[in-house]
Amino acid sequence: MFWRLFAINGLLFAIGTAILAASPATVSSPVLVTELPVLLVGLLLILVATAVLLRLSLAPLGELTSAMRRADLPGGGPRLAEGSGGDLRELVRSFNSMLDRLAAEHDDTAARALAAQEGERQRISRELHDEIGQSLTVALLSLRRVADRAPDALRPDIAGAQDAVRASLDDVREVAHRLRPGVLSDLGLRSALTALATEFAHSSGLAVERTVDADLPALPDEVELVVFRVAQEALTNVARHARASRAELTCTAVPGSVTLRVADDGRGGGHVAGAGIRGMRERARLIGATLSIEAGPAGGTEVRLVVPVEEG
Known part of the structure; x- marks a missing residue:
C-alpha cells in the first residue's frame, strides 16, 4: 500500500513537472497576477487526479468495512470478491480466510455442544428410567401391599396416593422418552x-x-x-x-x-x-x-x- 501511494504521487508530480518543462508557460519572480490562474489550474488537476487514483485504490477498504459490519456467525456473511481487491487483494483474501476459519470453528463448536447435549439427554433419560422410575415402581408396589392390609377407612387415601405415584411414574417415563427417542x-x-x-x-x-x-x-x-x-x-x-x-x-x-x-x-x-x-x-x-x-x-x-x- 505504501509503495502504491508513493508511486501514484510520484507519477503525478513527474507528469506535472514534464508538462511545465515542455510548455511555454513560465513563472516570474515575483509571481505575476496573470500567472496565478495557471498555477492554480495545475494544482487543481494534480489534486483531482490524486483523489481519483487514491479513491480507486482504497475502494476495497470500504467494501471490507461494510463486510465486517455485516459479518455474523454462523456463516460469517457473504465473502468479498478477491478480484476486486486490486492492491488490497491479499487483505481481502485474508479476511475471507478468517471468515471461513471462524465459521468452521463455530460449526465445530456447535457440533460438539449438540453432541454433548444429546449425551447429557441420554444420561438423564437413563437415570430417570432406571433410578427414579424404578423407585416409583417400588413405591407403587409397596402402596399396593399396604392397601391389601389397611382398614377400609384408609383405603381411599391409599388409592389416592397410588394414583399420584402412578401419574408421576407416567410423567417420568414420558420425559425420559422425550429426552431419548428410542423408537x-x-x-x-x-x-x-x-x-x-x-x-x-x-x-x-x-x-x-x-x-x-x-x-x-x-x-x-x-x-x-x-x-x-x-x-x-x-x-x-x-x-x-x-x-x-x-x-x-x-x-x-x-x-x-x-x-x-x-x-x-x-x-x-x-x-x-x-x-x-x-x-x-x-x-x-x-x-x-x-x-x-x-x-x-x-x-x-x-x-x-x-x-x-x-x-x-
Missing part, C-alpha cells in the same frame, strides 16, 4: 415421527394431521436425529405459543431431498429467535439443511426443513 434408533425416522405426532396430540389435546412417506430414503443417524429434534421443537412451540387448534406434520421425499413441514392454524406473528429456534437453525446448518420459519398460507406458522440427500 428413532429402533424403528427409524418414519415410526419416530408418527409416534411423536401421536404423543403430541395426546398430551396437548390438539388435532394433529400427519403425513409421512412410507419410502423415506435411508439417512445417516445424525441427520435423522436432526429431523426428529426439529419436528419435536416445532411441535413444542405450537403447544406453547401458537394458541392453535390443529397442527400438521408432514415428511416427504423427492429425488435429492427430504422435506419436513410442521404447520399450525394459530396466531402466527413475529418469530423471535429464542433458544429453541436458534437450536433448530444450528442443527440444520450442521447437516447442510435449509430451515425456514414463515407465516402459513392460511395463517399460523410454518416450519420447513429441507435436507439434501445424495442420490444412491
Whole structure:
C-alpha cells in the first residue's frame, strides 16, 4: 500500500513537472497576477487526479468495512470478491480466510455442544428410567401391599396416593422418552415421527394431521436425529405459543431431498429467535439443511426443513 501511494504521487508530480518543462508557460519572480490562474489550474488537476487514483485504490477498504459490519456467525456473511481487491487483494483474501476459519470453528463448536447435549439427554433419560422410575415402581408396589392390609377407612387415601405415584411414574417415563427417542434408533425416522405426532396430540389435546412417506430414503443417524429434534421443537412451540387448534406434520421425499413441514392454524406473528429456534437453525446448518420459519398460507406458522440427500 505504501509503495502504491508513493508511486501514484510520484507519477503525478513527474507528469506535472514534464508538462511545465515542455510548455511555454513560465513563472516570474515575483509571481505575476496573470500567472496565478495557471498555477492554480495545475494544482487543481494534480489534486483531482490524486483523489481519483487514491479513491480507486482504497475502494476495497470500504467494501471490507461494510463486510465486517455485516459479518455474523454462523456463516460469517457473504465473502468479498478477491478480484476486486486490486492492491488490497491479499487483505481481502485474508479476511475471507478468517471468515471461513471462524465459521468452521463455530460449526465445530456447535457440533460438539449438540453432541454433548444429546449425551447429557441420554444420561438423564437413563437415570430417570432406571433410578427414579424404578423407585416409583417400588413405591407403587409397596402402596399396593399396604392397601391389601389397611382398614377400609384408609383405603381411599391409599388409592389416592397410588394414583399420584402412578401419574408421576407416567410423567417420568414420558420425559425420559422425550429426552431419548428410542423408537428413532429402533424403528427409524418414519415410526419416530408418527409416534411423536401421536404423543403430541395426546398430551396437548390438539388435532394433529400427519403425513409421512412410507419410502423415506435411508439417512445417516445424525441427520435423522436432526429431523426428529426439529419436528419435536416445532411441535413444542405450537403447544406453547401458537394458541392453535390443529397442527400438521408432514415428511416427504423427492429425488435429492427430504422435506419436513410442521404447520399450525394459530396466531402466527413475529418469530423471535429464542433458544429453541436458534437450536433448530444450528442443527440444520450442521447437516447442510435449509430451515425456514414463515407465516402459513392460511395463517399460523410454518416450519420447513429441507435436507439434501445424495442420490444412491
